[in-house]
Amino acid sequence: MNDPSSGSQADAADAFDRGRPPIGSEGARALEKEAALPLTGWQQEVDQGLRYGLEAAESIVDRRISTFSRGELPHYAGINTFMKAPYLEDVNRVGEFDVAVVGVPHDSGTTYRPGTRFGPQGIRRISALYTPYNYEMGVDLREQITLCDVGDIFTIPANNEKSFDQISKGIAHVFASGAFPIILGGDHSIGFPTVRGVCRHLGDKKVGIIHFDRHVDTQESDLDERMHTTPWFHATNMANAPAENLVQLGIGGWQVPREGVKVCRERGTNVLTVTDICDMGLEAAAKYAIERATDGTDCVYISFDIDCIDAGFVPGTGWPEPGGLLPREALKLLELIVRNVPVCGLEVVEVSPPYDVSDMTSLMATRVICDTMAHLVVSGQLPRKSAPAWLSRDCNMQVDRAWR
Numbered sequence: 527m528n529d530p531s532s533g534s535q536a537d538a539a540d541a542f543d544r545g546r547p548p549i550g551s552e553g554a555r556a557l558e559k560e561a562a563l564p565l566t567g568w569q570q571e572v573d574q575g576l577r578y579g580l581e582a583a584e585s586i587v588d589r590r591i592s593t594f595s596r597g598e599l600p601h602y603a604g605i606n607t608f609m610k611a612p613y614l615e616d617v618n619r620v621g622e623f624d625v626a627v628v629g630v631p632h633d634s635g636t637t638y639r640p641g642t643r644f645g646p647q648g649i650r651r652i653s654a655l656y657t658p659y660n661y662e663m664g665v666d667l668r669e670q671i672t673l674c675d676v677g678d679i680f681t682i683p684a685n686n687e688k689s690f691d692q693i694s695k696g697i698a699h700v701f702a703s704g705a706f707p708i709i710l711g712g713d714h715s716i717g718f719p720t721v722r723g724v725c726r727h728l729g730d731k732k733v734g735i736i737h738f739d740r741h742v743d744t745q746e747s748d749l750d751e752r753m754h755t756t757p758w759f760h761a762t763n764m765a766n767a768p769a770e771n772l773v774q775l776g777i778g779g780w781q782v783p784r785e786g787v788k789v790c791r792e793r794g795t796n797v798l799t800v801t802d803i804c805d806m807g808l809e810a811a812a813k814y815a816i817e818r819a820t821d822g823t824d825c826v827y828i829s830f831d832i833d834c835i836d837a838g839f840v841p842g843t844g845w846p847e848p849g850g851l852l853p854r855e856a857l858k859l860l861e862l863i864v865r866n867v868p869v870c871g872l873e874v875v876e877v878s879p880p881y882d883v884s885d886m887t888s889l890m891a892t893r894v895i896c897d898t899m900a901h902l903v904v905s906g907q908l909p910r911k912s913a914p915a916w917l918s919r920d921c922n923m924q925v926d927r928a929w930r
């Protein structure tokens with residue numbers, strides 16, 4: 527007979543101590559972590575709001591509220607920078623911040639449906655929904671790092687190559703300042719010029735690329751140009767970004783050009799399909815990615831194509847492909863990777879708001895970005911105490927060979 531008052535059932539009952547999460551659970555730990563976070567940044571925001579935005583009307587009881595909205599609240603109000611971070615009009619000052627968000631509104635590299643030129647705006651708009659605090663991680667970005675939004679690169683809509691030159695120059699500037707660059711795409715053609723911007727300031731150091739995507743993006747040209755199907759062919763032509771350190775996670779389906787597959791095979795890139803990732807398990811897949819990306823390199827760049835996630839979750843993208851990762855799988859992979867490699871930059875690409883539904887694709891991009899910042903905080907990579915070891919102040923404009 528089972529006596530309900532004895533043995534494991536009683537222990538289990540103890541663990542559910544009236545109205546509290548189970549002892550030792552993530553939920554229980556999260557409750558404690560929050561208590562350890564300061565409120566200094568929040569208080570500064572309130573004080574500034576009252577100074578800049580006037581004290582509220584007399585009928586408002588909560589005197590932290592200002593007349594003009596000047597901070598996080600209310601979430602539907604205000605000017606749309608990323609997470610309402612200060613807009614840094616003078617990009618010469620970008621090095622004063624731990625993290626800089628840069629928009630790259632470029633979709634001339636798109637070979638099917640366009641719209642990712644509106645990606646930065648779409649991501650910024652829905653990012654206003656987020657608080658800077660994450661429950662499980664016990665991170666409050668407002669308290670722990672400084673963030674700015676430098677606005678967008680001036681891209682040239684009819685010309686990929688001129689846009690690439692603008693993007694490389696802009697990203698090199700942010701990267702060289704010591705601020706951690708977070709890039710809002712834009713289609714995936716920007717992956718080449720962003721990495722080229724990074725490589726200009728690596729000296730003789732090397733970068734591994736971890737690439738989340740359903741597509742390989744490794745062919746030399748597409749429709750006679752360097753398009754969003756080609757960034758890694760050209761990025762891995764640079765000595766600072768070896769192909770053997772390019773890890774491609776989530777590849778598969780009916781939109782992978784055979785030309786690109788041939789390049790992956792010949793250059794020895796590291797491809798895992800969605801099935802590989804599920805069969806290996808997320809821990810083993812992340813371990814593989816980390817080993818390959820860091821073997822002989824000094825830092826890791828993360829290129830997150832939102833279409834690595836199943837098309838059902840991210841309809842607002844240029845080439846939707848069913849069968850991708852579940853959001854929680856992608857986010858867990860990101861966690862396991864970001865916390866365990868020296869990350870030098872992040873881009874999130876292929877968000878196309880005109881095809882989006884209820885901002886869900888933009889919201890997923892926001893989640894990837896905020897999670898990455900939090901993992902960098904938890905793993906001690908942000909805020910930076912000194913300039914990263916891989917950063918060279920000298921700018922080498924010769925990192926890539928001229929194409930055609």
Ligand SMILES: [Mn+2]
Pocket residue numbers: 714739740741831833834845876
């Ligand atoms: Mn893709």
